[in-house]
Amino acid sequence: MTAEIITIGDEILIGQIVDSNSAYIAKELNLIGISVYQITSVQDEKEHILTTLSEASKRADIIILTGGLGPTKDDVTKYTLAAYFEDELVLNEKVLQHVEELFLKYKKTPISDLNREQAMLPSKATVLHNKYGTAAGMWIDKDQKVYISLPGVPYEMKNLVEEEVIPRLREKFDRPFIYHKTILTSGEAESVIANKLAGFEEKLPKHIKLAYLPGLGRVRLRLSGKGENEEELITSVEKQVEGLYELLGDIISEEQEEDEKIAVQISKILTAKKKFLSAAESCTGGALAASFTTHPGASGCFKGGIVSYATQLKIENLNISEELIKKHSVVSAEVAEAMAKNARKAFKTDYALSTTGNAGPTKGESDAEVGTVYIGLATPDKVFSQKFVFGNNRDQVVKHTVHKAFEMILKEITAEK
Numbered sequence: 001m002t003a004e005i006i007t008i009g010d011e012i013l014i015g016q017i018v019d020s021n022s023a024y025i026a027k028e029l030n031l032i033g034i035s036v037y038q039i040t041s042v043q044d045e046k047e048h049i050l051t052t053l054s055e056a057s058k059r060a061d062i063i064i065l066t067g068g069l070g071p072t073k074d075d076v077t078k079y080t081l082a083a084y085f086e087d088e089l090v091l092n093e094k095v096l097q098h099v100e101e102l103f104l105k106y107k108k109t110p111i112s113d114l115n116r117e118q119a120m121l122p123s124k125a126t127v128l129h130n131k132y133g134t135a136a137g138m139w140i141d142k143d144q145k146v147y148i149s150l151p152g153v154p155y156e157m158k159n160l161v162e163e164e165v166i167p168r169l170r171e172k173f174d175r176p177f178i179y180h181k182t183i184l185t186s187g188e189a190e191s192v193i194a195n196k197l198a199g200f201e202e203k204l205p206k207h208i209k210l211a212y213l214p215g216l217g218r219v220r221l222r223l224s225g226k227g228e229n230e231e232e233l234i235t236s237v238e239k240q241v242e243g244l245y246e247l248l249g250d251i252i253s254e255e256q257e258e259d260e261k262i263a264v265q266i267s268k269i270l271t272a273k274k275k276f277l278s279a280a281e282s283c284t285g286g287a288l289a290a291s292f293t294t295h296p297g298a299s300g301c302f303k304g305g306i307v308s309y310a311t312q313l314k315i316e317n318l319n320i321s322e323e324l325i326k327k328h329s330v331v332s333a334e335v336a337e338a339m340a341k342n343a344r345k346a347f348k349t350d351y352a353l354s355t356t357g358n359a360g361p362t363k364g365e366s367d368a369e370v371g372t373v374y375i376g377l378a379t380p381d382k383v384f385s386q387k388f389v390f391g392n393n394r395d396q397v398v399k400h401t402v403h404k405a406f407e408m409i410l411k412e413i414t415a416e417k
Contacts, residue, residue: 001175002037003029004060006052008067008077009152012041021066021150021157028161033175033226034062044068049080053147061145062169067152069135071114077149078121078138085140085147087122092136095119095127099134125149128164132156137164146172177230179237182213183221183244185251190214193221196247207233208240216403218253262406263292269413270301270351277409278347279305280318280339282330283357283373288402303347308339311365318342331357331366333374336385340376351412352378353405354385359397371397375405379412 005022012019019041026036037060042048049068056063068077082089096119103111118134121127128137128150135151137160148165150157169175185193190212201210207227213220223240227233245252270277279288289305292298306317311330314320320338328334339354357373358364370392376385386408390400 001034001062001173002060003034003062003064004037004056005039006049006056006063006065007039007041007152008044008049008065009041010043010074012067013043021152021154024154024158025064025066025161028166029062029169030178032166032170033178034169034173035178035226044074044076046076046080046083049077050084053080053084057143057145061173062148063145064148064150064165066150066157069118069149069151071112071118071134081125081138081140081147081149082122085122085124085142087124089120090123092119092121092127095121095136098129098131098136102134128160130156130160132159139164139168176226176228177233179225179227179230179233181223181237181241182255183223183241183248183252184254185219185221185248186217186253187251188219188248190219193219193248193251197221197244200243200247204240205236208237216400217407221248261295262403262410263298264295266406266410266413267292267295267297267301269410271297273413275350275413276301276303276347278303278343278349278352280343280352280354280376281305281307282309282314282339282355283359284355284398284401284405285309287398288353288355288405291402291406303349306343306346314339318346329366329368331368331372331374333376333385333387336374336376337378337383338376340378340385341383344378350380351409352376353409354378355401355405357388357397357401359401360392360394373397373401373404375401375408377405377408377412 005025007019007022011017022039029036040052042052065077068075096116099115099118100111115134121136121138125138125140128139130136130151133151133153133156138149140147150160204210208223208225211222213222221244223237225233225237281288286307292302308314308318311325315322318339319342320335324334324338336354336356339356340352343354344352354376358366358368358370360370363370371390373388373390374385388404390397
């Protein structure tokens with residue numbers, strides 16, 4: 001059972017937006033045993049879309065389009081679908097009523113004919129109700145294949161996938177089971193691990209594949225299996241996991257839920273322990289707090305943070321001694337530890353992280369080399385810091401700093417009883 005995803009929109013092709021829709025749809029399909037064969041991005045142009053639909057129909061059982069369903073003239077998806085299926089657009093009264101209700105409830109501007117035209121849909125399409133927007137989703141069956149058209153607005157698309165698309169696909173198709181197991185390693189480069197696992201990979205059963213997913217200071221190893229019997233599939237994948245432990249036991253740090261972010265792991269552990277975290281940031285400029293609070297549930301364990309980017313703010317808002325800064329420099333272990341300690345006190349939290357460093361491209365208020373970073377951590381029992389040198393790329397320095405800070409707190413809270 002294979003699917004193909006087609007994203008429609010010039011804004012994707014010119015790099016104005018990132019195509020996050022495809023990643024989300026692919027992941028949801030994978031969870032119900034449907035493999036994505038290909039993902040394609042095309043222009044809002046009729047002939048381009050028609051050609052892509054024709055090619056996709058030769059490769060996949062399910063073709064999902066996202067985008068191009070707005071009220072403006074450059075949104076041509078539904079007109080193209082009507083042409084592809086030799087169909088015509090007809091007024092759908094339920095969709096029209098929904099559009100009118102949305103305007104009455106949420107819009108300050110009067111509804112226009114262009115908005116009403118959102119209710120003109122191919123007659124052969126089954127309407128998928130978009131409760132958040134005016135662009136209805138569409139489901140069309142033809143030649144034992146399914147064509148699904150979804151709006152490009154991410155939250156509208158996600159709701160339709162969850163409430164309409166996935167339930168219908170589950171009901172319509174018999175699907176194999178797909179099972180993933182991810183092992184997290186640290187301390188060895190991807191190439192070194194690959195050399196150790198060369199023989200292991202050669203002996204893997206045909207229905208199981210091993211993928212390397214390198215990250216900041218860590219490599220995730222994902223075993224993916226596909227089969228008709230769920231229990232047998234899980235058993236066979238877990239057997240291979242045992243083999244990974246035999247070969248890499250000294251560098252395996254944990255087993256991880258698929259694609260689970262380190263911030264989510266920290267959030268779950270802190271919430272379970274009823275503990276709270278705060279942050280005092282300088283060189284990361286709020287990126288640490290932003291990375292943490294992006295995920296649902298962060299409010300259950302994260303109280304807040306302060307961005308003391310300028311040295312004077314460290315003195316005034318974090319009560320860092322001016323003498324301490326003059327003696328050791330603003331980029332130092334001593335200042336990082338004082339920031340963490342004072343943040344923990346100010347926010348009344350169990351833990352506090354701090355970051356101070358030179359992200360570049362210039363040295364700023366310290367003589368420390370560009371890329372030098374100190375990360376502090378205050379716990380109920382101690383305060384300590386670590387020094388890192390992350391190179392001269394500003395974006396990478398910030399990303400590495402945030403990730404290392406998360407690694408420090410994760411190691412601390414998982415080691416505690």
